[in-house]
Amino acid sequence: MAQPAQLLSLRGLTRRFGGLTAVDAIDLDLAAGELVSIIGPNGAGKTTLFNLVTGLDRPDAGEVHLDGHPITGLSPEKLAGKAVARTFQLGRVFGNLSVMDNVLIGAHARLSAVKPDVPLIGPLLELGLALLRPASVTSEEEQLREEVRAILARFGDRLLPRIDQPAYSLSYANRRRVEIARALALKPRLLLLDEPTAGMNPSETEEMQALVAELKAEGLTILLIEHKLDMVMRLSDRIVVMDEGRKIAEGAGEEVRNDPKVIEAYLGHGLSRASADQREPAT
Numbered sequence: 001m002a003q004p005a006q007l008l009s010l011r012g013l014t015r016r017f018g019g020l021t022a023v024d025a026i027d028l029d030l031a032a033g034e035l036v037s038i039i040g041p042n043g044a045g046k047t048t049l050f051n052l053v054t055g056l057d058r059p060d061a062g063e064v065h066l067d068g069h070p071i072t073g074l075s076p077e078k079l080a081g082k083a084v085a086r087t088f089q090l091g092r093v094f095g096n097l098s099v100m101d102n103v104l105i106g107a108h109a110r111l112s113a114v115k116p117d118v119p120l121i122g123p124l125l126e127l128g129l130a131l132l133r134p135a136s137v138t139s140e141e142e143q144l145r146e147e148v149r150a151i152l153a154r155f156g157d158r159l160l161p162r163i164d165q166p167a168y169s170l171s172y173a174n175r176r177r178v179e180i181a182r183a184l185a186l187k188p189r190l191l192l193l194d195e196p197t198a199g200m201n202p203s204e205t206e207e208m209q210a211l212v213a214e215l216k217a218e219g220l221t222i223l224l225i226e227h228k229l230d231m232v233m234r235l236s237d238r239i240v241v242m243d244e245g246r247k248i249a250e251g252a253g254e255e256v257r258n259d260p261k262v263i264e265a266y267l268g269h270g271l272s273r274a275s276a277d278q279r280e281p282a283t
Helices: 046-053 076-081 099-105 122-132 135-153 172-185 202-217 229-235 253-257 260-279
Strands: 006-017 020-031 035-039 061-066 084-086 190-194 221-225 238-243 246-251
Touching (some): 006 046, 020 046, 020 246, 046 190, 076 084, 099 135, 122 135, 172 190, 202 229, 238 253, 246 260
Parallel strands (some): 084 190, 190 221
Antiparallel strands (some): 006 061, 238 246
């Protein structure tokens, strides 16, 4: 049976901040259509790894390849043009914009009618088209608005009834949903989700899990950071465990769950301190 093509490949990816190595020579492959979760204690380097992949930070060493082509250090806007989208650990929305407009922003890299590819005078032509609004521009805008409504419908009645409301008026969970909807508006080939259920209650978490499972079933390639291990175990094709910037384990759910290095990373330091406390004489 033919192996699926590797969509994303990381080789020796390293990031240092002074004397701290936040990401330490990480190798990782992500096949097209695969969902891989990255887990680990707080401070393990998971979000820093995401920042290196998505161009928000530059590595001190190592390479990132997309479809076999180097993308190391490309800016986020150039990566958006390659259909790479992400969400953030702390949700980021434009508070004064409506839900509709927040999600439309995610489609900016897909615009064609209003973005003529003309050197030097391109920005001026773009401004003129935005002001004059010829039929090609209005048609593209209406098509994108219909796409946004379809994306928001994925969230049931959480967002569609609020489509014209400003994002600042939404609950925390709904702002996170808007951010994910905005990422989907890019029509990504690769989606990086950084703790999508953070701050959500159990029923909201179940809804998000169902959405991610649906996206996976549709063939979307997903790299997921998540602390809710039940969700990770149910969704993941593979799980990568990081601790202190290093990859300490990789494999299927049960294999990773029972790995002694993983148990040590999550529990060992606390257990060691507790044992030391028990040995100390009372004062």
